[in-house]
Structure formats: C-alpha cells, structure tokens
Amino acid sequence: MLDYKKIFKRRRTRSKILRLLSFVPDKTMLKIQYKLKLGRKLHLSDPKRYTEKLQWYKLYYRNPLMKKCVNKYTVREYVKSKGLENILIxxxxxxxxxxxxxxxxxxxxxxxxxxxxxxxxxxxxxxxxxxxxxxxxxxxxxxxxxxxxxxxxxxxxxxxxxxxxxxxxxxLINQENPKAGINDYKIFCYNGKAKYIIVDVDRYIGHKRNFYDRNWNNLHITSDCPAAETDVPMPEKLEEMLKVAEKLSEDFPYVRVDLYCVDGKVYFGELTFYPWSGYVQFMPDEWDFKFGEDFELRRYK
Structure with missing residues (x-):
C-alpha cells in the first residue's frame, strides 16, 4: 500500500493533482485510487466489500435527491420535508x-x-x-x-x-469540555434501517473513534482513526437518533446519517453517501465485508 500522503503532504497539492487527472475516466481512476490507497484490486462486477460497494455507488447509482442532500444548505429543505425541522442547527x-x-x-x-x-x-x-x-x-x-x-x-x-x-x-458547545468539541454520531443506514453507529470523540484534542451496533455493543474496530481507550457512554437520546436516522435514510439504499446530541437535544449534522470516499481500512478486515452485507445493489444493476 502506497502512503501517498507522505509523498504529497499538503492537501492542496493532492487536490491539484486530482484536478489535473480529471481527464481519466471515472472507472479507471477509481480502480487506480483503490489500489493505491488500500493495496488491493477493486472488484466492481460483483462487489462484496463495503469499500468496493461505495465505489460502485459512485459510478452507477443516480438519485437526484442525493445532490440536494449533500449540499449543506439545500439539505435543510430535505430534513424539513421529513418533518424534522426541529433537529436543524x-x-x-x-x-x-x-x-x-x-x-x-x-x-x-x-x-x-x-x-x-x-x-x-x-x-x-x-x-x-x-x-x-x-x-x-x-x-x-x-x-x-x-x-x-x-x-x-x-x-x-x-x-x-x-x-x-x-x-x-x-x-454547538460541549459544556463539560469546550476544547474537545461535541461527539459526532455517524449512523450507517441501509434501505431505511439503522444498523451501526460510529462515534467520533475529542475531535480537537486527540481524535478517537469507536464502532457500535444499534444496541450500543462495542464492536472493537479500528480504522484510520484510533479507538478510544474506554467505552463512550451511550447517548441519552439513542432511540430518538436511530428513528431520525431511519426517517432521513429511507429514500436511499445506503447513507450515513451524522447527528449530534447536545444538552439532551438531537441535532442534524449531514448526510454522507460516500464515507471516507470508500478508502478506509477496517481492522479486523472482516468488517469491510460485514458492513457491505446489507448494502443491497442488485436491484439497481
């Protein structure tokens, strides 16, 4: 696996290189990026891994609602259309x-x-x-x-x-530790069903990330971000957050719904269709397959 970030340390430099390569067909570029970033061949004809299915998603799934939902301004209209205006920041x-x-x-x-x-x-x-x-x-x-x-x-x-x-x-402020930032709850949703929750903590003073199932059992997974040394307490509004995530995700085969819970109130963060752009290494590696199991693509092929 090539650590390209050590070669091109500045994010602006990497962005410029990608723009210069915009003439390369999408399918070809995704295969190259997948190999460079994850060190393995990308299988698009019959993807099994979560990271492979995200690449397929980029290439072939076209739902006009997605464009509205990735826009940080127009997504507010989408949230309102679901009767959830109360969770908007x-x-x-x-x-x-x-x-x-x-x-x-x-x-x-x-x-x-x-x-x-x-x-x-x-x-x-x-x-x-x-x-x-x-x-x-x-x-x-x-x-x-x-x-x-x-x-x-x-x-x-x-x-x-x-x-x-x-x-x-x-x-939004973390009143207990303002410098740490608020916890960010990222919920994997498949066809309107919330299944996994990733929680990012201490974003600004030693970023950590834990993975949980919907019953808040720690899955003991690491990724590009180290796991927290101790379990993150279950948010008091977990059930409400799961219901919100399922409402916001019901129009798509897969989307990650990002939420916050501050002072007992749930807030909307964003909808993410291509988390980490599909270039993340889970450890143990078996979770790349498990996260992909419910990611149903056959009906869209």
Whole structure:
C-alpha cells in the first residue's frame, strides 16, 4: 500500500493533482485510487466489500435527491420535508461567495462552511471572532469555493456541478469540555434501517473513534482513526437518533446519517453517501465485508 500522503503532504497539492487527472475516466481512476490507497484490486462486477460497494455507488447509482442532500444548505429543505425541522442547527446566514460574508453581522461564535462539503478543509469553527482574523477565514473560504469544479477528486457523482455557497450556523458547545468539541454520531443506514453507529470523540484534542451496533455493543474496530481507550457512554437520546436516522435514510439504499446530541437535544449534522470516499481500512478486515452485507445493489444493476 502506497502512503501517498507522505509523498504529497499538503492537501492542496493532492487536490491539484486530482484536478489535473480529471481527464481519466471515472472507472479507471477509481480502480487506480483503490489500489493505491488500500493495496488491493477493486472488484466492481460483483462487489462484496463495503469499500468496493461505495465505489460502485459512485459510478452507477443516480438519485437526484442525493445532490440536494449533500449540499449543506439545500439539505435543510430535505430534513424539513421529513418533518424534522426541529433537529436543524439554527441557521445564522447564507451567502453566495466568500467575499459576501458580512463579518460585522455575525455573532461572537459560529460555524462557517462551504455548502458543497469536502471535509474539514471546508469547515471553520469560530469560537471568538475577535481573536480570529476575518481575512484568514475569508481567504480559506475563498480558496475552497474557487476550487469547486465539475469533477470530484474521489469521483463522487453527487458532488458534481454543485452551486457555490457559504453557510453559517450556530456553534454547538460541549459544556463539560469546550476544547474537545461535541461527539459526532455517524449512523450507517441501509434501505431505511439503522444498523451501526460510529462515534467520533475529542475531535480537537486527540481524535478517537469507536464502532457500535444499534444496541450500543462495542464492536472493537479500528480504522484510520484510533479507538478510544474506554467505552463512550451511550447517548441519552439513542432511540430518538436511530428513528431520525431511519426517517432521513429511507429514500436511499445506503447513507450515513451524522447527528449530534447536545444538552439532551438531537441535532442534524449531514448526510454522507460516500464515507471516507470508500478508502478506509477496517481492522479486523472482516468488517469491510460485514458492513457491505446489507448494502443491497442488485436491484439497481
């Protein structure tokens, strides 16, 4: 397995290389990336692994709703259409371009992000805007908006040809340990059935990740992120979170529903159709097959 991140250490450099290779057909590029990142051949004709099925999903599954749901702004309409407006994080502002951001009208703390997603590079947490230079924030947003192209680096169909935009939302705080950030509950859902929960903890002071089944039994899996040394307490609103996840996932064969639970209230995070872009090594490796068992693709072939 080639550790390409050691060769190309800067994420911006890796993004530029992927854009330069946009002429390579999607199927060919996915096979190359899968081999480079996971060290094995990608089987698309009869995929068994979860990571293989995600590559198939990118290439062949086309549901127009996906484009609405990966957009950080329009997904709010989708959540409302499911009768779940109460779980939306309060919206502070929405802008078209980074330079449209009205810094003076924003509160002291907030989360600001590009609406086309793209991971941590596209999300900025502002805990005290008087201590965070406006230009550094705008410059980062400007870069992430400007680099938006018709081709996703991971060849993720749902993210192609998206409108630009900036979303500003209320900052949710971990009152017990503000520096650690809030727990992020990522729920694997298959055809509207929630089956597994991945919880990310201490995102900003030593990121850890645990895997659980829907009954909160620790599955003792590690991935690209180390597991927490101790069990993460079951969230008090777990049953509500599972019901919410199943409601939001019922239109798709597979989607990861990301939720938060803060001060006894459930909040919506995002819908992710291609977690980790399908390039993650689970240990034990058997879980790559187990996570793929309920990922039904035959009816869509």
């Amino acid at each position: 309060p919206l502070i502002a929405h802008y078209k371009w980074a330079d449209d951001v009205n810094w003076n009208e924003l509160p002291d703390s907030f989360v600001i992000k590009t609406q086309h997603g793209g991971g941590g590079l596209n999300v900025i947490i502002v805990t005290d805007k008087s201590k965070q230079p406006k230009e550094s924030v705008i410059s980062k947003l400007r870069y992430t908006v400007d680099r938006l192209s018709k081709t996703s680096g991971g060849r993720e169909w749902a993210y192609g040809e998206m409108e630009t935009g900036i979303v500003v939302e209320q900052l």
